[in-house]
Amino acid sequence: MRELFEKIGIEYKEDNEYKLTQLQLKQDELTDALERVEDDERRLELQNQYDEIEKAILDIYSIKSKETTGLYKEVEDYSELKNGENGAIFKGMSEKEQFEAAAALLTNKDSSLAIDELTRLANKGNVYAQTKLGEIYFQGKYTVKNVTEGLKWYDMASRQGDGTSSNRLGNYYYSNKAFSNAVSMYQRAQEQNNAYGYYNIGKMYSNGQYFPKNPVNAFEMYKKSAELGAVEGMVQTGMCYAKGIGTLKDDGEAKKYFEEAAAKKNAVAHNWLGYLYEEGRFGEKDINRALDWYEKGAACGGENCAYAAARIYFEKGEYQKAWDYALDARRKNVKEADGIINKIEETGYILSSHRSLAESGHTDQQVRLARAYEKGGLGVEKDEKLATYWYERAALANNQEALAATAYRYKKGLGVEKDIEKAKKYKAMITVSSPTKVQHSAISTVLLNIFRFLTPLTVIPIRAYCWYGISPQWGAIQELLMEMVVFTGIHCALQLIVSSHRLPKSINYLLFFIGLGLFMAIYNALWGQMELGVHIVPMAIIGTYIIRRIKE
Template sequence: MNHPVPMKVLLLLAFCIIFSADGALAKPPEAGTKPSRRWVTPSVSSQTDRDRMGRTQRVALLIGNAEYRFAPLANPLNDVRLLAETLKSCGFEVQLLENQSRKGMIEALKAFEENLAGKDAGLFYFSGHGLQIRGENYLVPVDADASTESQISYECFEARRVIDAMQAARARVNIIILDACRNNPIVRSSRSISGGLAKMEAGDQMIIAYSTSPGDVAQDGSQGGNSPYLANLVKQLLVPGQEIESMFRNVRRGVLRDTGNMQKPWEHTSLVDSFCFVTGSAPSRRLPEEPVPTVPATEKTAMQEPAGPMSALQQAAERGDAVAQERLGEQYEKGKGVERNPAKAFEWYRKAADQGQAIAQSRLGDCYRNGVGVAQDFLKAVEWYEKASQQGDGDAQVGLGGMYFYGDGVKQNFTVAAELYRRAALGGHPYAQMNIGLMYERGDGVPRNIAKAIEWYRKAADRELPAAWGKLGVLYGDGIGVPRDPAKAKELFERAAAKGDAGALENLGAMYETGSGVPRDFQRAFDLFRQAADKGAVHALAKLGVLYANGTGVNKDLAKAAQLFQQAANQGDADGQVNLGQMYERGDGVPQDWFKAYTLYQQSAAQGNVGGRIKLGVCYADGRGVPKNTAKAFDLFRGAAAEGNPMGQVNLGMMYELGDGIPQNYAKAIELYQQAANKGVVSACYRLGVMYANGTGVRRDFRKAAELFRTAADQGFADAQMNLGMMYERGDGFPQNIFIAADWYRKAAEQGHPEALKRLQGLNLPAMRR
């Protein structure tokens, strides 16, 4: 008899994501060259920084008002929830309030003031409507019903109250963040009522940050997402070692970029003490998209150490010798022969630079760019790099190229960056040769040309640059521009790793992890990943987390895996964010928390990570951690599928098959399932088998269905095992055989499949074949 496969079984797999490893090499953490494929596996969450910092020294009050009667807002609640989770990971005790009345806001501020007294740091954040009357700022409660100046003063919340409360509490550091300048129809009711917020003077040890300039209106962001300001803020909060002023500058840069210079955040500060949201090593200027960084000062030509304060070098410097002044500045910067003193280094560099000494001008550019011995100032950095570059200084040309590459202090311009790198590269500068190679490989500022990229990488490698050996190793490992040669890749990685190159250590570890060109050796992979992580390779932390989570190469330790994933996620590693999200999604080692999972997936997806985008799509498709939004899910799955990602193809296929938020289209579903099945994805084989078994969108074909189910079942797919059991029990497509059916039911039941266990018991066989 012919029986359709039950739809109940079909739905068991809806929006299930399965990631599998393959043998491709990971690319080194440079120039945004990400691994061509990632190994994303189930994991558990980690202990957060909150546990290490203590719960009582940092407190925050967050208020998000969205449900206004006169002008509802889309994203304040998303904003405060995301910020709350981020601040908790930074050690803050957070009070989160939503849709507050004026009375509720006043009572919350009183409690906040009491809790803040004597603490290390306090933070107040408001997201919602805000306005000003004659220079006085008001935050609008959701119950405000005001259209005149007098009504507003009674029904809205005076922003000055926050300053007064925090000053009274006398915390060491006070932070006020107002994302409260949305477009507000109240302002049109009176000439004296103005949109945006007015400048407020910060109290002692306080910084006030505004999402946009005085009097301007901030953007709320797309429906269901976050405001541009908040999205950039949470990203920068988690950068280890980043001073708060630098953090807000980077937030401003990101908002300007994301809004096309339409929204410019600003701050007013009286802070004297330093403050970092996440402690640790200060971040380098090495961003995910960055080419090889400019030559750090520590790698420039070493000079003779002075014998003492009155050495000949210092005496020459004091006489006005520019070369001696530059060299003495270097000694103070490095602490060679004298106590390290960045301020004195800057002072001596400036004396030499003022005399036109090119190396000193270049070093002065480094100081301004990195905030060494002087406040960070990109405009000044550009000014000094340009002076040295005009004299042909290669370091300055590389530094200035980096400024144009990032758009730091100048308008971003890849073409100018490439030209500056080219000039220095022609002069034999190895970092410039590496950078221009990366530009050619990616087509940034120059036409994409792999052959030219390889040519420049080889020039840099000939000058003994370890990163260039590692980059060539990636190309040989993946067969890009050269014949695939794992042995050559291994040789190049080992050569670079011997010089301590973190990317090469990680890639060599990836070869041993996957058995690509070498015998598979998880212990060796673990050792290499650990070395890479110790040298600052952030993604190696996520790699180590995978090994701990799976117990490969090391004893299984979910707590340790959690810690490593958290460390990687905090430093912006997209895979670390995805893995930590999956821990919260499944409740593996932590209480299940879909909102935390959603937040992490959103952070990963914002970096373009395909795993994060797919998992974010699942959240939207199922309404997990965020309101259900099938349109967003469809867009995310479609984007991943268009890139050839099989999981994107499977999930998009399911949306077409089920007609979930889009018109049902069986032919499109079958096409997508087949594409993923051709890549060996077992869930796609199963879904395609269901279509053939039920005759959905295709002529019913039990033999084809059985073939597809068997492919998935042989790889341990429980639903496929259960369906094969049903087909043998019923005789669908081949002779009925309840003993074979029992075997397949048992396999599925051993994996916890409840319906398979019920059917196995229903066979009521006295002695089943094993």
């Protein structure tokens, strides 16, 4: 758990109450962010962090409940709960301790018992249980998602003074453009001293949603949320001071709030600190201090920090570090990073680095160098001979990607004389048990086979002629089109089934055609069409086509 606290930028202490308070505050922050984020990759990243914190919270509940009652140690200890005789178990426990004991059961495989217990407590007015049930039903994590049920429990907790529930209700209304209701809930959350109730009202003042735009009011809301511990509030307050929005410009105050947010691993705060040092806003320009903040921000996942670090390292002439950070930024969709990547390629540094390592026998670098010559990159012209040379060197060291590429290049005669035997030799060296980029996933296999199968199915119009004459009716054409779809689906299913078992190709072919033939026989019987000759020609064409493509 210590590693988790370091990761999210919170000081670690052994006290369980302290840990719970800090983790729950972070969880509130992530919940708020998840309900607003639009980028799928960022959403997944936030959800993973949320789940990690959720597990830590439940672990603490479990530890505390064992310390309090000594009951929840083994599954057998739940017999009283399962039998509904749970009154004695919670006797003498506070409302919070009862909730923690019930929530600890969520760590078990059977979460229904925990939900039953939380529901029992919630119906008795336990606000902690009501909030947790709202979260469970709203997210659909331990049970089937039920937004209506989630809202019901959030509302009950909110009316009892729970600021977290009030803020989450506000987020729900906000996301559905019911701004009046959202403001009402956010204001209730403020009265309940919830940091994000202030932050979200601040955003609405900034954006002119429901309220007219009011930078002064927005700043006051952000500052209050920061004082209550909202990291996003710290960042926004720092930005207001740095830009002079809603308050007087004050770089010293901006620095204070940014540093507080950066200590909690916020990448945006790191980026701002780097920018302020780079611009000399705290005195003379300090590129080294700026770079330090950018690198720390990149380590926290900040794409703009990665780009800024790449830019500074390039200016310093440290091309390898510049290259690494630029690639990191580009992977995170910072398009400006392409400019740095291109400039580094023009220097020839990366090519020289790859060549040196490739000469030393590093197969990954040999493949990268081969790719550069194959497509023309890293400052070199396209050269098929050198591409094949480096692919083959890596292939001889059993690099799987290189083996596939070398086999293909010998087969097509790219940069080397066409040699089918050598192509077969390298292809045979590819080991199925070693996953590589060139192996197809099940999904890509399905798509590929759909494409392959639709081509020979153009034979279906022959059937239209045989059955209905040269001018078939529209109903008949619809039936034939449906048949194309059905046959395509069956083909793909059979292909996946037989290819998922490591059998000889001949057995795979046999099983495939037996399966397809059996399906067609059943299909004909159902429709009362026993003219097998109508199917023999399409089957022969399809079979020939598939075998030819597989052999290729």
